[in-house]
Amino acid sequence: MTSPHHASGVHSVIGVDAGTATPREADHLIHGLRDRLTLPAGTFACTHLFRTGERRGATISLTLPARDAATRAGTDTVWQELLTTLPAGTGLVLGERSHGPAEAVGTARQAAAAPPSTGRAVLYPGVEQLTGTVTVADVLDRTAVEHLVVLGAPAGELPGTTRVWTRNHVRPEWRAGTLTLTLVPAAGGLLAPFEVPNPTPCCADHD
Numbered sequence: 001m002t003s004p005h006h007a008s009g010v011h012s013v014i015g016v017d018a019g020t021a022t023p024r025e026a027d028h029l030i031h032g033l034r035d036r037l038t039l040p041a042g043t044f045a046c047t048h049l050f051r052t053g054e055r056r057g058a059t060i061s062l063t064l065p066a067r068d069a070a071t072r073a074g075t076d077t078v079w080q081e082l083l084t085t086l087p088a089g090t091g092l093v094l095g096e097r098s099h100g101p102a103e104a105v106g107t108a109r110q111a112a113a114a115p116p117s118t119g120r121a122v123l124y125p126g127v128e129q130l131t132g133t134v135t136v137a138d139v140l141d142r143t144a145v146e147h148l149v150v151l152g153a154p155a156g157e158l159p160g161t162t163r164v165w166t167r168n169h170v171r172p173e174w175r176a177g178t179l180t181l182t183l184v185p186a187a188g189g190l191l192a193p194f195e196v197p198n199p200t201p202c203c204a205d206h207d
Contacts, residue, residue, distance in 0.1 A: 011063055011064065011065060012063070012064045012075040012094060012095070013061055013062070013063045013064075013094075013112045013113075013115060014061065014062040014064070014075075014078065014079065014082065014092065014093065014094045014112060015059060015060075015061050015091075015092070015093040015094075015107075015108035015109055015110065015111035015112030015113070016029075016059060016060045016061070016062065016082065016086070016090065016091070016092055016108055016111065017057070017059045017090065017091040017100075017104040017105075017107040017108040017111065018060075018086050018087065018090045018091075019057065019087075019089065019090070019104075020057055020058045020059075020060070021056075021057045021058065022057075022058055023047045023049070023058050023120060025058065026047040026058040026059070026060050026122075027047065027122050029060060030045045030047070030060055030122045030123060031122075033045070033062075033082075033085070034123060036081070036085055037078055037081045037082070037085070038074065038077050038078060038081060039062070039064070039078065039123075040064055040065055040074045041065075041125075042064075042065040042125055043062060043063065043064050043065070043123060044061075044062070044063040044115065044121055044123060044124045044125075044144070045060060045061070045062050045063075045121070045122050045123035045124075046060065046061045046063070046111075046114070046115055046119030046120055046121050046122065046174070047059070047060055047119065047120045047122060048060070048061060048110070048111045048114050048118065048119050048120075050107050050110060050111075052103070052106070052107060055103070057107075059107050059108060059110065059111035060111060061111045061112055061114055061115050061119060062078065063115050063116075064078060075094070079092070079094050079097070083099060089101060089104060090104060091103070091104025091105040091106070091107060091108035092105070092108055093105060093108040093109045093111075093112045094112070114174075115174055116174045116177045116179070117174060117176060117177065118173070118174050118175075119173065119174045120171050120172075120173050120174075121144075121171065121172050121173065121174065121179060122171060124143065124144045124145075124172070124179065125143060125144040126142045126143025126144055126145075127143060127170065129142040129143055130143060130166045130168075130170040131166060131168050132165075132166060132168070133163055133164065133165050133166065133190065134163070134164050134166060135160060135161055135162060135163055135164065136148055136158045136159065136160050136161070136162040136164060137160030137161065138164075139164060139181065140160075144179055145170075145172050145179050145180075145181050146178050146179050146180070147175075147178050147179070147180045147181070148164075148180070148181045148182075148183060149180060149181075149182055149183065150182075150183050150184070150185070150191060151182055151183065151184050151194055158191075162191060163189075163190050163191070164183065164190065164191050164192065164193075165186050165188075165190040165191070165192045166192070166193065167192055167193065167196075167197050168197065169193065169195065169196075169197035170193050171193065171195045181193060182194040
C-alpha cells in the first residue's frame with residue numbers, strides 16, 4: 001500500500017504540544033482525539049520527543065490529506081475542533097497559523113515539520129488490520145507500513161509468509177520518508193514489534 005505521504009498532492013500537518021511528557025501519554029492523547037475529532041481517511045498521527053532547555057516531553061503531529069477543496073475544508077474543521085478540545089496552554093501550529101503560548105507553539109512547530117522524516121506513528125492507514133498474528137505480506141499489503149526490519153539481523157527482505165505477533169500494538173517509525181517497522185524474535189518462532197505494549201488498562205482499552 002502506498003503511503004499518502006508519497007501520493008501526489010498537498011498534505012496539511014498540524015503540530016500539537018498539549019504538555020504530554022512521554023510517548024505513552026501522547027498515545028493516550030491521540031486515541032482520545034481519534035474518538036473526538038473529524039479526522040479524514042488517510043490521517044497519520046505521530047509522536048515526537050523534544051527537549052528545549054530544561055523542558056522535555058512528547059508532541060504529536062496530525063498529517064491530513066488535503067488534495068482538494070473538500071479535504072482542505074476538513075483540515076479547517078479539525079483545527080477548530082482542536083481549539084475547543086485541548087486544554088488551555090496547548091500549542092498548535094498549522095502552516096502560518098498558530099495558537100497558544102510561545103514556548104508550546106515552538107515545539108508544536110517542530111512536530112509539524114517532522115513527518116515524514118521522523119516520528120513514531122500511532123494512527124496510520126490500515127492500523128486497524130494489525131491485530132493478533134498476521135504475516136509480513138499482510139502488513140505490507142494492508143497498511144501504510146512500507147518496510148520491516150529485524151533488530152540485529154542482516155538487511156534483507158523478509159519472506160511474505162513470516163508471521164508477526166502484533167500484540168495489538170504496532171508503532172512504526174518514519175525513517176527518511178519510509179514508514180518502517182522494527183521487529184524482534186518472539187516465542188514460537190514468531191516476530192513481534194520491538195516496542196512493548198503499554199500494560200496500563202487505560203491505554204490497553206484503546207488498543
